[in-house]
Each structure stands twice: as C-alpha cells, then as structure tokens.
Amino acid sequence: MKARVHVxxxxxxxxxxxxxxxxxxxxxxxxxxxxxxxxxxIEIDLADTDAEAARATVTEMCEKLLANTVIESYSVELG
Incomplete structure (x- = not known):
C-alpha cells in the first residue's frame, strides 16, 4: 500500500x-x-494491506519523525 504525507x-x-x-x-x-x-x-510504500493499520503506522511516523508538530501540520493519503 502506498501512503502520501503532505507536510x-x-x-x-x-x-x-x-x-x-x-x-x-x-x-x-x-x-x-x-x-x-x-x-x-513524502511517499511511503508499506507492506500493510489493512488501511486502518497503515494509517495508524504512518500517523505514528509523522508524529515521531516526518513532521515537526510544533510548527508543521500534516495529512495522510492512502492509495
């Protein structure tokens, strides 16, 4: 599954x-x-096939590394 993160x-x-x-x-x-x-x-290729699990994983990635949540917002698209 592909994920696209907009920061x-x-x-x-x-x-x-x-x-x-x-x-x-x-x-x-x-x-x-x-x-x-x-x-x-940021485009990410995931092994997950479950959309809910994939969204949770990518959200965790954003919170920990991909976005500085103090000054940045992000959105996640799955496809």
Missing part, C-alpha cells in the same frame, strides 16, 4: 522559503501572487 508549516509560522518563491515569481513577471507557502510531500 506544511502551520498558519502563523513564518515561511522564508515561500516568501523567496513569491519574490522570485514577481521578478519573473508573475503579478498578483500575494503569498506562497512551501511544504513537502
């Missing part, structure tokens, strides 16, 4: 990479971009 900075946390991208887009002539938030996507 983003929480609202209110400064995103210097996103701001650099916003500035670069403006320099390239893309007008009207008022904000950019940059995150990461």
């Amino acid at each position: 983003m900075l929480k609202d209110g946390v400064l995103d210097p990479q996103g701001e650099a991208v916003r500035h670069a887009l403006g320099s390239l002539g893309f007008e009207g971009v008022e904000g950019v938030r940059q995150g990461k996507v």
